[in-house]
Amino acid sequence: MSLEEKVKDIIVEKLGVEPDKVVPEARFIEDLGADSLDTVELVMAFEDEFNVEIPDEDAQEITTVKSAIDYLSKKIQSAE
Amino acid sequence: MARRVVVTGMGAVTPIGNSVKEFWEGLLEGRNGVDYITRFDASQHKTKFAAEVKNVNFDDVLDRRERNRVDLYAAFAMKAAKEAMEDAGVDLEKLNRDRAGVVVGSGIGGILSFETEHAKMLKHGPRRVSPYFVPQMISDIAAGHISIRYKLTGPNYATVSACATASHAIGDAVRLIRYGDADFMVAGGSEAAICPMGVAGFNSMQALSTRNDDPKHASRPFDRLRDGFVIGEGCGILILEELEHAKKRGAQIYAEIRGVGFTADAYHITAPAPGGEGARRAMRMCVEDGGLNLDEIDYINAHGTSTPYNDKSETEAIKALFGEHAYKLNVSSTKSMTGHLLGAAGAIELIATVLAVKHNVVPPTINYQEPDPECDLNYTPNQPQERVVRAAINNAFGFGGHNACISVSKFVE
Structure with a gap:
């Protein structure tokens, strides 16, 4: 499974949204109905899945599906 | 004249039935809700049995995502509250929500969530503790969830007094109605403490029966051979209503709280x-x-x-x-x-x-x-x-x- 697919799966699972809503430009809060606690949980799920640590200041920038995918791709590349 | 308070709806999730009808039938037929613990491995515990709620389905009250964000005790409360509200037959559109409240307590609160998140913290560090941990654990959250679900904007809180919790909640709700603060109250208590810490703690107090060879006969109140209580779980909710309010909407009346x-x-x-x-x-x-x-x-x-x-x-x-x-x-x-x-x-x-x-x-x-x-x-x-x-x-x-x-x-x- 690609990183992109894994990220989308986590969002579907944690936010309880339909997979077809999880498009790159979708915003967690405005488009996918998340609240501030949901976004914290989402970031924790990313950390677990990809075995990375996401500092709070970075987490604040992860607000859309695309920003999550881009951030995690970069993070994993730099780790390798 | 004093305002009178009547019971117009009831809901229950219990170890002998997951509705008031099943619960009452169970009571009359002497149904026994006690058996060996299935929720966790109790082989190291002094007591290996409990009265667990069985075959409960939360699909009609919580979607999968919501279920993961509430403790079992709050899930029980949502289930029983739904039954009680439907039983009361109240038309939410006609209800004056500002005069409708909730007092639902829990003696212990979300101890299952506490255990889970504490284990995560010890294993993976404090950053792994769920943002839902606190709202899962706190003993007042069932009252909060019920008010949000039914948009009841009157008095709202929980009581905590160990095994008298639900009675204090109900008694307070009665008085809120009598005093004129509300006409319609959702009141009761919920508990889900059958977990390794819960059983271990009560065991250490020597409060629980240890009749492990015969758990079906362990809860034997007033019998000479009684040796402790059997821990149970579940929720009861009553809809309490000011008499004239109940009569005006043609509500069924089970009994009067005196x-x-x-x-x-x-x-x-x-x-x-x-x-x-x-x-x-x-x-x-x-x-x-x-x-x-x-x-x-x-x-x-x-x-x-x-x-x-x-x-x-x-x-x-x-x-x-x-x-x-x-x-x-x-x-x-x-x-x-x-x-x-x-x-x-x-x-x-x-x-x-x-x-x-x-x-x-x-x-x-x-x-x-x-x-x-x-x-x-x-x-x-x-x-x-x-x-x-x-x-x-x-x-x-x-x-x-x-x-x-x-x-x-x-x-x-």
């Missing part, structure tokens, strides 16, 4: 006061507060935990208060079937009391085999008893020395 009696033993953190002194005063208060006479009480749904201490001192309290009449009324402990639901006990047991008053039948104390000379009342042994029940009391006593008693009677204009 009086409330709250006292403290001020004696010991876990042992009852000698002679059940605090319990006796609370019973007297709930009878007097309801304008009832002692000889009108035909049934006492006892706290009857099946611990050596409680059942003896509760018996002494009943005898000291009622005198001769103590031998004419029926007593029973439905904990013989459901186990002890702790902070939810006073709610499911008030439901049993209300139905006893309504149907003129007293549910039994099962597992009553060996009479105890110190407990010599009519405990309605093993079989339900049909009799006129004009008025009845439900008793609830909590660690900390809290006593909360509520009296109920048939509704008469």
Whole structure:
């Protein structure tokens, strides 16, 4: 499974949204109905899945599906 | 004239049935809710059995995502609240929501969530603790969830008084209606503490039965061979309504809540006061507060935990208060079937009391085999008893020395 697919799966699972809503430009809060606690949980799920640590200041920038995918791709590349 | 409070809806999730109908049928047939623990591996625990809620389905109250964000105790509360609201047949569009509130407590709160998140923190560090941990754990959150679900914007909080929690919640709700703060209240208690820490803690106190070779006979209130309580779980919710409000909307009326009696033993953190002194005063208060006479009480749904201490001192309290009449009324402990639901006990047991008053039948104390000379009342042994029940009391006593008693009677204009 690609990183992109894994990220989308986590969002579907944690936010309880339909997979077809999880498009790159979708915003967690405005488009996918998340609240501030949901976004914290989402970031924790990313950390677990990809075995990375996401500092709070970075987490604040992860607000859309695309920003999550881009951030995690970069993070994993730099780790390798 | 004083505002009167009636019961117009009820909901229950219990170890012997997940609706009021199943619960009541279970009580009358002497259904036994106790068995070996399935929720966790209890092989290292002194007690290996409990009264777990079985086959409960939350799909009609919580979607998958919501279910992961509430503790089991709050999920039980959502389930029972839905049944109670539907049973009350209330039209939410017509309800004045500002005068409709919720008082639902939990003796312990989300201890299952506490265990899970604490284990995560020890293993993976503090950053892994879920942002939902606090709202899962806190004992007031069931009241919050119910208000959000039904948009009830009146008084809203939880009570906490160990095994008297639900009775304090219900008693407070009665008084909010009487005092004029609300016309419609969702009240009760919920508990889900069958977990490694919960059982271990009560075991260390030597509060639980350890009859591991015969768990079905472990909860045996007032029996000579009783050796402790059986931990149970679940939720009871009652819809309490101001009489004129209920009549105006043509609501069914199960019974009238007559009086409330709250006292403290001020004696010991876990042992009852000698002679059940605090319990006796609370019973007297709930009878007097309801304008009832002692000889009108035909049934006492006892706290009857099946611990050596409680059942003896509760018996002494009943005898000291009622005198001769103590031998004419029926007593029973439905904990013989459901186990002890702790902070939810006073709610499911008030439901049993209300139905006893309504149907003129007293549910039994099962597992009553060996009479105890110190407990010599009519405990309605093993079989339900049909009799006129004009008025009845439900008793609830909590660690900390809290006593909360509520009296109920048939509704008469």
